[in-house]
Amino acid sequence: MLPLKLGGCVESTARVHLYDFIVTSKAELAEEIWRVVICSPELSRTLRAGQFINVDVPGDRSQLLRIPLSFASIDQMAGEIELVVATVGDGTRRLAAMAVGQGSTVVGPCGNGWRLPRSEESRVLLVAGGVGIVPLLAAGRELAQKGIAFEAVIGARSASQLWGEQEFMDIGASSVLVCTDDGSKGFHGFTTQALQATDLTPFSLIMSCGPAPMMAGVAACAHKAHVFCQVSLEQMMSCGFGACHTCNVAMVAGGYKFCCTDGPVFNAEEVLW
Known part of the structure; x- marks a missing residue:
């Protein structure tokens, strides 16, 4: 990596x-x-x-x-x-x-936020599904402020539920690839299928948020390409500050971490998908 x-x-x-x-x-x-x-x-x-x-x-x-x-x-x-x-x-x-x-x-x-690159020579790929776009828009804004180039891949079930394309362009994304499950706009298929057909090696970092199966697929693509990957997990969080223990995330090293206080952003390699 x-x-x-x-x-x-x-x-x-x-x-x-x-x-x-x-x-x-x-x-x-x-x-x-x-x-x-x-x-x-x-x-x-x-x-x-x-x-x-x-x-x-x-x-x-x-x-x-x-x-x-x-x-x-x-x-x-x-x-x-x-x-x-x-x-x-x-x-x-x-x-x-x-x-x-x-x-x-x-x-x-x-919770803990994204860890963003320090170098303007970095190139970042943001991959999101549905409202998983939300925290990546926030990340994109900070990347733009740092002068770091980024691209986006976004997905939705259909064109009627798709949003975020213009929002990413407005904050400075060099490209936005749109995916829809039913093919009603853009790439016909999942974001993970689009990634599988993409050369990921030019990217220094992949950041992802969306449904868990999608993030697991993004993590697998990043691992195969030897690109560092962060994911923002979506779990039920009853309290939001570590008191209720309802948002446990299983880890590769064994045991669990709390999504609310240890996350929601994790190194994708550390999550037991």
Whole structure:
């Protein structure tokens, strides 16, 4: 595997706090995909790409657990945090239905973020499926700020649920390969199938987020090409700061790590897929 100098990961557990927020805007990006922008000035100043927040969504007192969400961008001047959610359950549907001006509370910053290359000579590939695009958009913005070239491969079940292509281009991706399961746009097939047909050796780092089978496939492709790979895992996180032990991740070396405090970003080689 090629040597790669990475910056330190962001460890935030000691700084996790409870913050208030209000919804400042929202829009539907694709079928069942919503962009929700919240304002929480103090929290916005502490977050780094790859970390997550735990949102208390109002509307149903029987739902006791917060929703862990990655963020796509931060505007520290406005104190705003951009979230993108798939309305796959009651909690996310209630979040997407929140009115502008409505508020609640959020816990953060949670977890460890991406470890980004230090050298401008690096070349990075971002691989995402569905709302796994969210933390990679945040990473892409930081890569662009560092002058590091990056490309993206994104996937969705169909064109109606696809989003992120223009967003990646807008932040400076040199190319964006679109994949759809049904072939309704771009490459007909999974992102992993597209990677298998791609020469990955020019890349110094691959970063991925999405469904677990997809990330396992990305990790296998990276391993075969001897390219370092980081993955942002999606697990149920009841607390977000290591108290409940519900987000265990099995490791190759044996035992488990917590997705919320040890992750959500892991070295793909260390995860027992």
